[in-house]
Amino acid sequence: MNKKHIVTITDCIDIAANELRANMISILGENENVILEPFVPVKEFSAINCNFAVRLMAESYPPGTIFLITFNPSQERPKSVIGRTEKNGFIFMGRNTGAFDWLTRDFGCKELYDASELFTKFNPQFVSFSGKFVTAPTIAKIAQGEDMKKFGIAINPKEINRLNIADHTIVHIDNFGMMKFTGDLDNPQENDFYEVKINKKKVKAIFCKRMMSQETGSWVIFPGSSFGLLELGKVREYGASSIGAKVGDVIKFKKIN
Secondary structure, three states, X not given: OOOXXXXXXXXXXXXXXXXXXXXXXXXXXXXXXXXEOOOEEOOOOOHHHHHHHHHHHHHHOOOOOEEEEEOOOOOOOOOEEEXXXXXXXXXXXXXXXXXXHHHHHHHOOOEEEEOHHHHHXXXXXXXXXXXXXXXXXXHHHHHOOOOHHHHOEEOOHHXXXXXXXXXXXXXXXXXXXXEEEOOOXXXXXXXXXXXXXXXXXXXXXXXXXXXHHOOOOOEEXXXXXXXXXEEEEEOOEOHHHHOOOOOXXXXXXXXXX
């Protein structure tokens, strides 16, 4: 039997992450065919970063992986959905916040279910952190073979919330202050220089395939490690905070060679 991987993607990165894991363990018991992967932290309240993280994990995990997303920055409560991708058969569950936009654009959506009633039945008066009480146990049951159809009502995949992220939007900032952004540059060549503007701050950056070859403190645009995205960073220094950059900011580039 092929092992199932459960990947939890969440902005609940304190003790709450352990609670999610523990509630799945309470269902899974000693099931050696289900692997609980380390949780994937995302920037709090950022649908753009969560959307990127889901897509990034799909790039590396094997077909059939199950993604549990506990994340909701919305004032209103979006539908809770369970779905399966057309390509690779990834299963996903979470609030329809836009977190599944990139995933389903690239991998398609074979089936989608509105699972909101699960939460209403469990929690008619509302208690916070329903991801612990409902999402995590439901995902564990699906991992053990229960049919996702029993947990929701079939809906059109077109109901998946889309984010429509503009080119050159920062979608992730790593722990080195490197900024991954969408879109391409116009035929960049090694050692081309660009004026880079983020909000009201400007820096001069060089395009280079190996950013660490540049001088400490210099700004570099380089091909990153995440499915073709370019990155902007400061060599051996934390660049993002030095210019006040954050996920969701749009970078403006102007070639100055």
